[in-house]
Amino acid sequence: MKLAPSILSADFAYLARDIQIVEDAGVSYLHIDVMDGHFVPNITFGPSVVAAIRPITKLVLDVHLMIEKPENYVEDFAQAGADIITVHAESTKHLHRVIQMIQACGVKAGVVINPATPIQSIQQVLSMVDLVLIMTVNPGFGGQRFLPEMLEKIRDCKRLRDEQGYQYEIEVDGGIIPETASLCKNAGADVFVAGSYIYNSDVPAKQIQALNEALR
Numbered sequence: 001m002k003l004a005p006s007i008l009s010a011d012f013a014y015l016a017r018d019i020q021i022v023e024d025a026g027v028s029y030l031h032i033d034v035m036d037g038h039f040v041p042n043i044t045f046g047p048s049v050v051a052a053i054r055p056i057t058k059l060v061l062d063v064h065l066m067i068e069k070p071e072n073y074v075e076d077f078a079q080a081g082a083d084i085i086t087v088h089a090e091s092t093k094h095l096h097r098v099i100q101m102i103q104a105c106g107v108k109a110g111v112v113i114n115p116a117t118p119i120q121s122i123q124q125v126l127s128m129v130d131l132v133l134i135m136t137v138n139p140g141f142g143g144q145r146f147l148p149e150m151l152e153k154i155r156d157c158k159r160l161r162d163e164q165g166y167q168y169e170i171e172v173d174g175g176i177i178p179e180t181a182s183l184c185k186n187a188g189a190d191v192f193v194a195g196s197y198i199y200n201s202d203v204p205a206k207q208i209q210a211l212n213e214a215l216r
């Protein structure tokens with residue numbers, strides 16, 4: 001089981017410190033939420049922020065693009081040092097091509113689906129991707145409540161992987177706290193994104209410990 005703290009809820013004035021805290025606590029991935037104000041109604045980081053983070057951490061940089069026309073930006077994020085780039089199925093007319101573009105940059109490729117998007121809509125790319133991200137809230141903001149209806153989708157994603165011998169990791173994002181992490185783990189998730197639960201605390205390392213205990 002892997003934890004992926006989302007820096008969306010970090011203190012941006014002390015970003016290096018907040019990354020160090022979660023790295024010291026032993027997490028696997030650092031989740032970077034890229035928002036463009038079009039695909040989602042919020043604006044966050046661009047490739048220059050990823051490039052600034054790259055030299056200060058050994059964590060796997062898990063870059064979640066919530067942007068329109070991701071094909072125009074994947075090379076920039078790859079050059080900035082992303083290890084995984086994940087694109088929304090809803091954000092492009094050319095999902096297959098964008099996944100090929102990401103992998104051609106030598107970066108792992110993930111596909112994300114919003115709560116209203118069925119797993120069937122990405123069935124044709126499941127054999128290619130390294131990661132499937134199931135949104136467990138509507139994308140755009142941290143601190144929302146977990147949508148329990150998404151557990152069925154996680155189970156379907158795991159079943160397809162088992163039946164077809166696919167290799168992707170299953171990641172969940174949104175409303176992850178120990179209780180929901182445990183539900184998602186039992187449904188088949190491998191990677192757990194958590195933002196507000198970790199960073200809206202005076203002691204993020206304790207929150208990480210609680211998540212790890214729930215995932216044991």
Ligand SMILES: O=C(CO)[C@H](O)[C@H](O)COP(=O)(O)O
Binds near residue numbers: 009
């Ligand atoms: O992708 C996201 C929002 O679009 C965030 O990663 C996600 O919401 C995590 O935040 P929290 O753990 O506070 O729910």
